Amino acid sequence: MANKPSIPKGTRDFGPDEMAKRNYIFDTIKRVYALYGFQQIETPAMETLHTLMGKYGEEGDKLLFKILNSGNYLKSVSDDELKERNTLKLQTKLCEKGLRYDLTVPFARYVVMHRDEIQLPFKRYQIQPVWRADRPQKGRYREFYQCDADVVGSDSLLNEVELMQIIDTVFTEFGIRVQIKINNRKILTGIAEVIGEKEKIVDITVAIDKLDKIGLDNVNEELRGNGISEEAIEKLQPIIKLEGTNEEKLDVIAEVLKDSETGLKGVEESRFILDNLKNSGLNNEVQLDLTLARGLNYYTGAIFEVKALDVQIGSITGGGRYDNLTGIFGMPGISGVGISFGADRIYDVLNTLDLYPKESVQGTQLLFINFGEEETAYCLPIVAATRKAGIRTEIFPDKVKMKKQMSYANVKNIGFVALAGETEMQEGKITLKNMTTGEQELVTPEELINKI
Amino acid sequence: MANKPSIPKGTRDFGPDEMAKRNYIFDTIKRVYALYGFQQIETPAMETLHTLMGKYGEEGDKLLFKILNSGNYLKSVSDDELKERNTLKLQTKLCEKGLRYDLTVPFARYVVMHRDEIQLPFKRYQIQPVWRADRPQKGRYREFYQCDADVVGSDSLLNEVELMQIIDTVFTEFGIRVQIKINNRKILTGIAEVIGEKEKIVDITVAIDKLDKIGLDNVNEELRGNGISEEAIEKLQPIIKLEGTNEEKLDVIAEVLKDSETGLKGVEESRFILDNLKNSGLNNEVQLDLTLARGLNYYTGAIFEVKALDVQIGSITGGGRYDNLTGIFGMPGISGVGISFGADRIYDVLNTLDLYPKESVQGTQLLFINFGEEETAYCLPIVAATRKAGIRTEIFPDKVKMKKQMSYANVKNIGFVALAGETEMQEGKITLKNMTTGEQELVTPEELINKI
Numbered sequence: 039m040a041n042k043p044s045i046p047k048g049t050r051d052f053g054p055d056e057m058a059k060r061n062y063i064f065d066t067i068k069r070v071y072a073l074y075g076f077q078q079i080e081t082p083a084m085e086t087l088h089t090l091m092g093k094y095g096e097e098g099d100k101l102l103f104k105i106l107n108s109g110n111y112l113k114s115v116s117d118d119e120l121k122e123r124n125t126l127k128l129q130t131k132l133c134e135k136g137l138r139y140d141l142t143v144p145f146a147r148y149v150v151m152h153r154d155e156i157q158l159p160f161k162r163y164q165i166q167p168v169w170r171a172d173r174p175q176k177g178r179y180r181e182f183y184q185c186d187a188d189v190v191g192s193d194s195l196l197n198e199v200e201l202m203q204i205i206d207t208v209f210t211e212f213g214i215r216v217q218i219k220i221n222n223r224k225i226l227t228g229i230a231e232v233i234g235e236k237e238k239i240v241d242i243t244v245a246i247d248k249l250d251k252i253g254l255d256n257v258n259e260e261l262r263g264n265g266i267s268e269e270a271i272e273k274l275q276p277i278i279k280l281e282g283t284n285e286e287k288l289d290v291i292a293e294v295l296k297d298s299e300t301g302l303k304g305v306e307e308s309r310f311i312l313d314n315l316k317n318s319g320l321n322n323e324v325q326l327d328l329t330l331a332r333g334l335n336y337y338t339g340a341i342f343e344v345k346a347l348d349v350q351i352g353s354i355t356g357g358g359r360y361d362n363l364t365g366i367f368g369m370p371g372i373s374g375v376g377i378s379f380g381a382d383r384i385y386d387v388l389n390t391l392d393l394y395p396k397e398s399v400q401g402t403q404l405l406f407i408n409f410g411e412e413e414t415a416y417c418l419p420i421v422a423a424t425r426k427a428g429i430r431t432e433i434f435p436d437k438v439k440m441k442k443q444m445s446y447a448n449v450k451n452i453g454f455v456a457l458a459g460e461t462e463m464q465e466g467k468i469t470l471k472n473m474t475t476g477e478q479e480l481v482t483p484e485e486l487i488n489k490i
Numbered sequence: 491m492a493n494k495p496s497i498p499k500g501t502r503d504f505g506p507d508e509m510a511k512r513n514y515i516f517d518t519i520k521r522v523y524a525l526y527g528f529q530q531i532e533t534p535a536m537e538t539l540h541t542l543m544g545k546y547g548e549e550g551d552k553l554l555f556k557i558l559n560s561g562n563y564l565k566s567v568s569d570d571e572l573k574e575r576n577t578l579k580l581q582t583k584l585c586e587k588g589l590r591y592d593l594t595v596p597f598a599r600y601v602v603m604h605r606d607e608i609q610l611p612f613k614r615y616q617i618q619p620v621w622r623a624d625r626p627q628k629g630r631y632r633e634f635y636q637c638d639a640d641v642v643g644s645d646s647l648l649n650e651v652e653l654m655q656i657i658d659t660v661f662t663e664f665g666i667r668v669q670i671k672i673n674n675r676k677i678l679t680g681i682a683e684v685i686g687e688k689e690k691i692v693d694i695t696v697a698i699d700k701l702d703k704i705g706l707d708n709v710n711e712e713l714r715g716n717g718i719s720e721e722a723i724e725k726l727q728p729i730i731k732l733e734g735t736n737e738e739k740l741d742v743i744a745e746v747l748k749d750s751e752t753g754l755k756g757v758e759e760s761r762f763i764l765d766n767l768k769n770s771g772l773n774n775e776v777q778l779d780l781t782l783a784r785g786l787n788y789y790t791g792a793i794f795e796v797k798a799l800d801v802q803i804g805s806i807t808g809g810g811r812y813d814n815l816t817g818i819f820g821m822p823g824i825s826g827v828g829i830s831f832g833a834d835r836i837y838d839v840l841n842t843l844d845l846y847p848k849e850s851v852q853g854t855q856l857l858f859i860n861f862g863e864e865e866t867a868y869c870l871p872i873v874a875a876t877r878k879a880g881i882r883t884e885i886f887p888d889k890v891k892m893k894k895q896m897s898y899a900n901v902k903n904i905g906f907v908a909l910a911g912e913t914e915m916q917e918g919k920i921t922l923k924n925m926t927t928g929e930q931e932l933v934t935p936e937e938l939i940n941k942i
Contacts, residue, residue: 043599043819046536046587051600053607054529054614061530073877075854075884077506077902078513082633083535083589083619084498084555103536106556106585108623112575120572123564132584133558135498137535147495148503155505157901159887162506167535171560181534194887196866203874317867318874367495402527414648415769422655422770425525432527435611435646449609450529 048172048180054401059385062398063212064165067185067379070208071163074200076187079162081144083169084135091136093143093366101171104133137169141186142363142376149190150367158191177382188376190363195307198340198359199314201377205344205355206320208379213393215347216322216354221330222308223337223358225291228301229277229328232294233270240331242266246278247329254278277328284312284326291328307339333358342377346387354383403490405447406433406456407440416463417456420483427487447473454490500624500632506853511837514850515664516617519637519831522660523615526652528639531614533596535621536587543588545595545818553623556585589621593638594815594828601642602819610643629834640828642815647759650792650811651766653829657796657807658772660831665845667799668774668806673782674760675789675810677743680753681729681780684746685722692783694718698730699781706730729780736764736778743780759791785810794829798839806835855942857899858885858908859892868915869908872935879939899925906942 045051052060068078084105091099112120115131122128138144141164149156165185174180187204189197202218209216230239241264245257252260257278261271276294280287288305295301308326315324330343332353339359346354357377364372388394404424406417417433424431432452434443447455457469468486471478481489497503504512520530536557543551564572567583574580590596593616601608617637626632639656641649654670661668682691693716697709704712709730713723728746732739740757747753760778767776782795784805791811798806809829816824840846856876858869869885876883884904886895899907909921920938923930933941 043541043602044538045534045541045599045603046538049534049536051534051604052532053604054531057530057532072853073880073882075857075882075902077853078509079506080504080509080512082497082501082503083621084501084633086496086498089495089497100560103560104558105589106558106581108552108555110577111581112577117573120575121569125562125564129558129563137557147497150495151497152503152505157898159898161884169535181536189887192887196860196885196887200885200887207877314870318870401524401529405527408648418766418770425659428525430525430527432613433648433652435641435644435648435652446609450527 046180048174048178050179050181055399058399058401059388059394060381062394063381063384063388064183064185066211067208067381068163068165070204070211071187073207074161074204076161076163079145079148079164080166081138081141081148081164083137083167085138085144085147087130087134087136089147089367090139090143094139098139102139103137103169103171104129105135105137106133107135138166139170140168141166141184141378142188145186145188146364146367149372150364150369153369159189159197160191161187161189163187177386179382183381185379185381186376187378188374190372190374193373195310195340196314197375198307198311199318201357201375202311202315202324202342203318203320205342205377206322209344210321212384212388214354214384214387214391216344217347218320218322218324219327219330219343219345220308220311220324221327221341222304223334223339223341224300224304224307225295225328226304226331226334228295228298228304229274231298231301233266233273235266235270238264238266240334242274243329243331246274249278280328284308284324287326287328288312304339311340332356336360338373340375349387349390351383351387354380354387356380400430400451400453402430402432402450402452404429404431404454404456405443405450405452406431406458407443408434408437409457409459410437413458413463417458417468420456420458420468420486423483424487424490429487429490456486498632500626500630502631502633507851510851510853511840511846512833514846515833515836515840516635516637518663519660519833520615520617522656522663523639525659526613526656528613528615531597531600531616532618533590533593533600533616535589535619537590537596537599539582539586539588541599541819542591542595546591550591554591555589555621555623556581557587557589558585559587590618591622592620593618593636593830594640597638597640598816599819601824602816602821605821608643611641611649612643613639613641615639629838631834635833637831637833638828639830640826642824642826645825647762647792648766649827650759650763651770653809653827654763654767654776654794655770655772657794657829658774661796662773664836664840666806666836666839666843668796669799670772670774670776671779671782671795671797672760672763672776673779673793674756675786675791675793676752676756676759677747677780678756678783678786680747680750680756681726683750683753685718685725687718687722690716690718692786694726695781695783698726701730732780736760736776739778739780740764756791763792784808788812790825792827801839801842803835803839806832806839808832852882852903852905854882854884854902854904856881856883856906856908857895857902857904858883858910859895860886860889861909861911862889865910865915869910869920872908872910872920872938875935876939876942881939881942908938 090102111132167181167183169181226239230236245260249257258271276290288309292305330341337358338361341358343353344355359375361373363374421431421433455471462468467480467482470481542554563584619633619635621633678691682688697712701709710723728742740761744757782793789810790813793810795805796807811827813825815826873883873885907923914920919932919934922933
């Protein structure tokens with residue numbers, strides 16, 4: 039009956055040390071979200087396939103984990119359908135539920151189902167795992183957490199400003215220096231309009247993004263290679279060579295986009311956001327970056343992305359404004375703006391830079407050594423007292439060799455060990471050993487509590 | 491394309507108010523677990539069906555949610571097998587993963603897979619959802635959280651003592667008065683041995699349990715109806731009529747069980763646990779209850795159960811000692827003891843008794859009313875300052891009617907509202923309105939922070 043156990047590929051166990059670090063990340067993000075008035079919700083791991091299918095493109099539909107129906111799952115499948123072996127068609131009969139793929143679609147579904155309870159603007163955050171049947175690789179998992187915050191039902195750009203402040207506050211608390219990049223979909227649309235190349239906006243941003251690496255001539259060459267006209271390339275030059283402060287950049291862009299209503303709206307929005315952020319004393323730099331082009335088929339206004347300055351890793355937070363979150367569920371007119379922290383990458387950055395505060399990952403603070411029944415009876419009231427004082431305390435449950443108990447303290451990284459033998463018991467005291475310095479001293483139970 | 495969204499039956503959305511309450515419950519339990527040196531782990535939602543199948547009985551196997559394999563899930567199914575329509579056999583080919591059914595089997599799997607990293611005794615806690623394809627009914631869900639703590643790799647009864655202290659501490663923090671019941675599987679085995687009715691131990695405990703309701707004669711009648719011999723019933727009388735303090739009960743049982751080695755071991759264990767608990771100053775009563783018979787095919791020593799004294803509801807926490815947690819995965823000799831808090835029922839009890847501390851469910855504390863762009867510019871630095879002081883603060887993002895903004899404050903149960911118009915701006919002040927008392931006063935930004 040014995041089999042060697044394993045876990046599904048692309049999934050992970052989190053042990054005590056990893057959990058302490060992950061809790062530090064999630065607790066920090068949660069505290070800051072709450073500080074800005076965001077409220078937590080949770081949705082079920084399983085959603086109906088009606089809710090999930092068709093929301094992530096054809097590829098996304100394939101990457102959904104589907105749940106086999108309970109009981110006789112072949113009930114509504116005819117012999118002919120079985121013989122046909124059309125797995126796509128068949129799965130809609132075998133399965134009516136799937137695991138959530140992100141937190142956005144469940145949130146949209148939540149807003150529609152609870153429209154009568156929700157007070158708009160609705161500022162919600164949600165920190166839960168999602169599942170994708172992607173091919174696992176380094177840094178890509180089939181189960182991972184997303185940490186989303188969104189405001190829906192408000193078009194005010196103050197929301198964008200506050201989300202940037204949240205990002206700044208969170209990374210300041212983590213001690214991670216970041217660069218926050220912002221762009222605006224409307225500016226990109228404006229550029230495409232003005233140069234008459236609406237379809238090629240992604241090619242253009244990709245090419246511009248290479249300026250530092252390959253130089254102006256090569257960027258223009260790449261644009262030509264993508265079939266952009268000479269006239270359009272000419273018009274693009276001020277944009278490609280865009281430099282200076284955010285204000286200077288916006289002035290140049292406004293000039294280039296003077297004939298595009300949409301483009302100018304994007305400039306105005308960016309100005310509002312950047313002006314307000316300048317006055318709010320951010321710790322990290324916010325930079326207008328026209329090459330930022332994430333989520334272009336989704337975002338309709340501001341686009342955000344955060345990169346760590348001291349670690350080479352992809353973006354660690356992203357977000358933007360979108361229209362019509364809930365239209366697909368029959369409730370039009372709800373727009374919103376949101377961000378999502380990449381917990382797994384933040385975990386890696388904090389590890390690389392060794393930034394976890396000691397207290398945040400410290401488990402048990404004090405271990406009482408077990409010398410036998412009598413000594414234990416002496417220790418138990420003291421153990422109760424240290425716990426009452428809020429000190430995370432253990433007493434080793436078994437009377438085993440001292441060496442084994444000390445090794446337990448070492449492995450669990452416990453800061454202090456308390457020992458009580460005959461001498462201590464006679465004097466009503468405890469020997470307290472500092473595991474970092476090796477120092478030992480004889481103390482009363484009250485002194486013990488004050489020492490830790 | 492629009493469809494009216496729904497969620498799978500037996501699952502739930504948790505809105506902001508419910509989440510605040512649930513977080514209060516989980517955070518309290520987590521803090522107490524950590525106070526006793528337990529460390530958190532998490533395991534993936536999906537486990538291989540190898541890990542899950544055969545662990546919960548035939549019925550349990552049916553209640554597992556199974557995940558359809560990705561890609562061509564019919565690959566290894568022959569035409570004949572399809573034609574056969576044997577859903578049980580077929581599903582092992584269609585699916586190789588399932589959702590976890592409890593936290594115990596994943597924990598056992600974790601211990602085996604991480605045996606080389608784990609320091610024994612291993613005190614772990616785990617708070618995660620589990621999924622069961624049960625027929626949903628009031629209070630029974632297809633997705634629900636379990637909150638387990640276990641110590642494995644230690645036979646010491648101090649672990650039992652500490653788990654009872656954890657239970658006492660948690661319910662004291664909640665303000666829920668409880669009765670903690672303990673029993674011991676070895677005592678039940680001893681009784682069955684002594685009266686020569688090994689097979690009927692469950693029938694016997696069920697009958698004894700009815701003493702209060704139906705009286706001694708009817709209990710004996712029921713025993714007879716269950717085929718228990720007159721001689722056995724005679725021997726059972728002191729057990730059925732068992733009354734008095736825990737010590738008195740144990741004395742009577744020890745006398746009845748004097749010929750059963752196992753039974754006496756159970757008495758000795760119970761005595762150790764109860765004696766140690768008596769000296770540790772519990773706030774709630776611990777009662778020896780021989781009719782407590784949960785998990786009889788699983789627990790091998792102590793058995794625990796907790797009932798709320800002031801609300802009629804089933805058990806709100808349970809647990810016990812078990813042998814050989816990991817034998818099924820090829821790693822014998824690991825025994826343990828654990829408890830599990832029933833979060834959903836505790837939620838109901840706290841609701842019924844209205845015991846949530848106000849602070850624990852309070853979201854935003856302060857809302858700034860939005861009177862327009864100029865006023866907002868005046869307020870934003872003050873908003874930043876209150877947040878810096880740790881006050882959960884919002885500024886209404888849109889300039890809409892005052893009434894709508896006040897209604898937002900009411901619905902979100904925000905304690906204070908801050909207003910700044912022309913007068914306030916001239917004086918460098920803020921009007922602060924206490925939403926509970928209705929009082930208003932004109933204050934400086936510093937005074938504002940101190941008021942909240």
